[in-house]
Amino acid sequence: MSDLATVDRAPARGMITLRGDFTSSKLKRAVKAATGHAVPKPGRIAGDGHKGVAWMSPDELLLMVPYEDVASTVDNIASDMGDTHYLTVDVSDARAVFSITGPDANEVLARLCPVDLHKDSFAIGGFRRTRLAQVAAAFWRHDTGFDLVCFRSVADYAEGVLQRSALARKTGAL
Amino acid sequence: MLILECPYCGVQADETELHAGGEAHLKRFGPDSSEEDFEGYLFVRENPKGVHLERWRHSAGCGKWFHAARCTMTLEVFGTYPAQTLAPPKYIIERIKDKRPGWSWRNFS
Numbered sequence: 001m002s003d004l005a006t007v008d009r010a011p012a013r014g015m016i017t018l019r020g021d022f023t024s025s026k027l028k029r030a031v032k033a034a035t036g037h038a039v040p041k042p043g044r045i046a047g048d049g050h051k052g053v054a055w056m057s058p059d060e061l062l063l064m065v066p067y068e069d070v071a072s073t074v075d076n077i078a079s080d081m082g083d084t085h086y087l088t089v090d091v092s093d094a095r096a097v098f099s100i101t102g103p104d105a106n107e108v109l110a111r112l113c114p115v116d117l118h119k120d121s122f123a124i125g126g127f128r129r130t131r132l133a134q135v136a137a138a139f140w141r142h143d144t145g146f147d148l149v150c151f152r153s154v155a156d157y158a159e160g161v162l163q164r165s166a167l168a169r170k171t172g173a174l
Numbered sequence: 175m176l177i178l179e180c181p182y183c184g185v186q187a188d189e190t191e192l193h194a195g196g197e198a199h200l201k202r203f204g205p206d207s208s209e210e211d212f213e214g215y216l217f218v219r220e221n222p223k224g225v226h227l228e229r230w231r232h233s234a235g236c237g238k239w240f241h242a243a244r245c246t247m248t249l250e251v252f253g254t255y256p257a258q259t260l261a262p263p264k265y266i267i268e269r270i271k272d273k274r275p276g277w278s279w280r281n282f283s
Contacts, residue, residue: 042183057236058182114188129183131191131234 004170005102005145007162009155013049014070015095016063017056018077020086030080034063034073045127045140049097049147054127054140062138062149067092096155098148098162105145106174111165113137118174133161176249180232181240181256187232195229198241199260199280223247225270225277227262230254243270 020027022039031039035053037046039061045054047064054062065073070090077088100108106117112133116122127140132150135157139148150158176189197219203211220226225245232238241259243252243266250273253266262282270277277283 057238114190129235136234
């Protein structure tokens with residue numbers, strides 16, 4: 001094992017996909033109530049993987065809450081939104097989560113994703129949906145490295161490519 | 175490698191994160207249209223050696239469709255813009271005409 005970074009599969013987290021109109025004040029209030037954070041700007045995450053909200057697309061957010069709170073959060077969003085058009089799905093069990101920690105965690109991801117991961121381009125709090133080798137994934141940067149989310153159906157593949165990438169020698173290009 | 179800026183995410187997305195969707199700004203003709211119009215909508219496409227207007231989907235990212243003005247010969251990109259429009263924005267047309275005087279593409283010039 002090299003010392004580039006450590007790749008660990010994290011336990012399932014509570015994740016809710018929320019789609020709707022970001023300009024709606026009801027949606028803003030519902031997101032704030034569910035996660036304690038405001039709707040983030042494109043390419044950003046507010047909070048962290050245990051209690052946070054990430055920008056997925058112009059009409060989609062990923063809400064992260066403790067696993068056991070998902071059902072009650074979905075119910076609360078339903079009552080907050082009233083008859084305003086929106087959609088929520090509990091995707092907690094559809095996703096796998098990996099944490100990639102270490103001083104050179106960005107090198108591990110840079111080998112697999114077409115993303116500029118220099119800390120000046122992709123800072124702490126940056127969130128990106130992209131391609132991890134051959135599968136779709138999303139990740140964000142935090143104090144100690146990255147958290148990465150992908151579909152659980154491809155979790156073994158993702159773990160394999162991440163582990164293999166972490167074995168390689170440091171290039172120092174980033 | 176072709177790199178296009180996704181107008182929704184604002185990220186520089188490379189070709190492997192995108193899916194090409196063919197020609198942009200097609201006018202749809204339905205069941206009551208003439209045979210010529212329907213044939214044109216289904217089959218007749220621009221194929222310029224030069225600046226082309228194309229549809230792309232940010233398939234590994236936000237999943238949204240957008241349009242790009244791109245030179246098929248030099249791969250120079252003149253800009254990308256959201257797909258909810260019937261015509262390219264003025265500044266993109268001006269940028270193209272600055273570099274390619276006399277450019278025209280279907281009804282746009």
